[in-house]
Amino acid sequence: MSDQSKRAPLLPTNSDRDGPLFFVIVIIVFLASLSAISAISALQNVQHWQNALRNEMTVQIPSGDQAAAERTARILSQIPGVVSTRAATRDEAKALLEPWLGAKNIPDDLPIPLLVYIQLEKKSPASLDVLTTAIANAGINASIDDHQQWANDLARSAKAVQFLSISVLALLITASIAVTGFATRAGLAARRDLVKVLHLVGAKDQIIARLFGGKFIIMGLKAGTLGTLLAMLSVIGLTISGVGAASFMGGATQPGLSPLLALLPAPFITAAVGGWTAYRSVMDSLRKNT
Amino acid sequence: MSHIGLRYGNGPEILKDINFTLQPGSMQFLTGPSGAGKTSLLKLIYLALQPNRGFINLFGQDVSISSRDELALLRRKIGVVFQGFGLLGHLSVFENVALPLRVTGKKHDDYKDDVKDLLQWVGLGNSLDVSPDTLSGGEKQRVAIARAVVAKPDLLIADEPTGNVDLQMGKRLMRLFLELNRLGSTILIASHDLSLIRSVNADVYTIENGTLTLKPVKKTGARNE
Numbered sequence: 001m002s003d004q005s006k007r008a009p010l011l012p013t014n015s016d017r018d019g020p021l022f023f024v025i026v027i028i029v030f031l032a033s034l035s036a037i038s039a040i041s042a043l044q045n046v047q048h049w050q051n052a053l054r055n056e057m058t059v060q061i062p063s064g065d066q067a068a069a070e071r072t073a074r075i076l077s078q079i080p081g082v083v084s085t086r087a088a089t090r091d092e093a094k095a096l097l098e099p100w101l102g103a104k105n106i107p108d109d110l111p112i113p114l115l116v117y118i119q120l121e122k123k124s125p126a127s128l129d130v131l132t133t134a135i136a137n138a139g140i141n142a143s144i145d146d147h148q149q150w151a152n153d154l155a156r157s158a159k160a161v162q163f164l165s166i167s168v169l170a171l172l173i174t175a176s177i178a179v180t181g182f183a184t185r186a187g188l189a190a191r192r193d194l195v196k197v198l199h200l201v202g203a204k205d206q207i208i209a210r211l212f213g214g215k216f217i218i219m220g221l222k223a224g225t226l227g228t229l230l231a232m233l234s235v236i237g238l239t240i241s242g243v244g245a246a247s248f249m250g251g252a253t254q255p256g257l258s259p260l261l262a263l264l265p266a267p268f269i270t271a272a273v274g275g276w277t278a279y280r281s282v283m284d285s286l287r288k289n290t
Numbered sequence: 291m292s293h294i295g296l297r298y299g300n301g302p303e304i305l306k307d308i309n310f311t312l313q314p315g316s317m318q319f320l321t322g323p324s325g326a327g328k329t330s331l332l333k334l335i336y337l338a339l340q341p342n343r344g345f346i347n348l349f350g351q352d353v354s355i356s357s358r359d360e361l362a363l364l365r366r367k368i369g370v371v372f373q374g375f376g377l378l379g380h381l382s383v384f385e386n387v388a389l390p391l392r393v394t395g396k397k398h399d400d401y402k403d404d405v406k407d408l409l410q411w412v413g414l415g416n417s418l419d420v421s422p423d424t425l426s427g428g429e430k431q432r433v434a435i436a437r438a439v440v441a442k443p444d445l446l447i448a449d450e451p452t453g454n455v456d457l458q459m460g461k462r463l464m465r466l467f468l469e470l471n472r473l474g475s476t477i478l479i480a481s482h483d484l485s486l487i488r489s490v491n492a493d494v495y496t497i498e499n500g501t502l503t504l505k506p507v508k509k510t511g512a513r514n515e
Contacts, residue, residue, distance in 0.1 A: 007385070007392070007398055008380075008381055008382060008385050010381070010389075010392075012380045193376075193378065194378055196338075196376070197376050197377075197378060197389070198389075198393060199338075199362070199365070200336060200337075200338060200365060200370055200376070201365065201366075201389050201390040201393055201437070202362050202363065202365040202366030202367075202368075202390060202393055202394065203362060203393040204358070204359050204362040204393075205358055205359075205362070207393055286358075287358070
């Protein structure tokens with residue numbers, strides 16, 4: 001005779017329809033995780049670019065006069081708020097053109113503008129006006145760029161990607177709620193015998209709803225863990241292969257693997273969404289149909 | 291139960307103006323030809339159906355204005371032996387019988403021995419772990435009866451409870467019902483079996499063409515035999 005020390009689950013744990021549903025949830029979590037990584041990477045990239053560009057300016061000497069470039073660097077380095085300056089050489093300027101013109105297609109007499117790089121203090125950087133005035137007072141023909149136009153364009157692009165990623169994430173969460181709700185109602189219909197008997201022995205709706213909610217919490221945890229792991233491995237693989245998580249943003253920066261940490265709660269969120277959706281679906285169905 | 295009328299969909303009225311009172315602690319039979327509405331009447335009493343008209347008052351509570359939670363609590367006072375048994379194949383015999391206790395939140399250790407004793411009593415002490423799907427009709431019926439009585443309900447409703455068991459087991463199960471009745475439970479048994487009805491000193495209601503009448507039946511036995 002059995003000891004009957006362990007209670008059997010009232011809801012059968014293995015059902016034929018659970019397999020496909022499990023993989024649908026895995027796929028949804030996988031895609032949602034990639035969307036989340038994309039959104040986080042976009043946010044990190046915007047911050048990274050803005051921090052980097054906030055402390056840099058570039059002076060362009062259109063004449064390509066090396067002496068003028070070095071004089072400009074010397075003058076600007078003495079202005080408060082400037083940490084350092086460096087005049088680029090003609091070879092560096094040529095190197096910048098090589099991707100478009102080729103290494104051997106730049107004649108020696110081609111006038112190439114030279115650049116002077118300015119590194120500003122973080123706390124009290126010199127303003128664009130001060131630097132422009134200093135160059136003008138020195139009688140040097142040069143233009144100065146604080147990179148704000150470029151930074152703003154990139155930030156707009158990054159925010160667009162971030163918005164898109166969050167939208168996809170929201171759609172996937174909605175899809176997971178819809179799939180779970182549909183599966184719960186189908187499961188409830190398939191288990192009409194169980195629901196009927198439970199009702200007639202005095203089970204409250206909440207008890208029946210908790211059975212289905214509990215089942216989807218466990219399924220959500222398992223599927224969420226698998227989907228999240230697959231997403232993490234994909235990103236790690238891309239990073240190792242040199243594409244990286246930042247490729248979602250066009251590869252402008254490399255934020256590393258830190259966005260992966262944000263995925264750690266994903267299985268628990270999946271479980272909570274699945275459990276809550278199943279619970280609500282059962283409560284609604286029971287009220288409407290019994 | 292007063293002025294109860296019941297119809298399925300737009301069909302004819304199955305039950306017509308039923309007026310019926312079950313006195314607490316009484317034992318009563320319900321009989322009548324097949325299709326007369328016995329099972330429908332029982333379903334109304336165990337709250338599986340709502341009447342189209344009339345009022346059902348159960349344990350002093352008007353069920354038409356009771357919340358779903360209140361109805362669940364009322365059902366816990368009722369034990370039901372279904373004609374189709376209503377056993378769950380994915381649970382063992384033990385788990386099926388323990389179900390009414392389990393849904394009330396009782397701990398496994400608190401009811402384990404009672405369930406085993408009851409199953410022993412109905413002759414299924416060696417089938418605790420098997421699925422009801424593997425049992426014969428008579429064995430299933432005994433499991434269904436054990437489940438109906440395990441929580442010592444205030445009201446026991448049984449739909450043809452001895453239809454699938456042999457005479458000896460039928461008498462044994464009747465003794466179980468009588469014992470439950472002696473302990474204070476109200477018993478209502480729907481049956482075609484006149485010998486069973488005559489063996490017990492109880493009121494007999496007959497349902498015919500949707501109407502209910504109390505008819506005397508010649509007794510052949512004592513109530514507490």
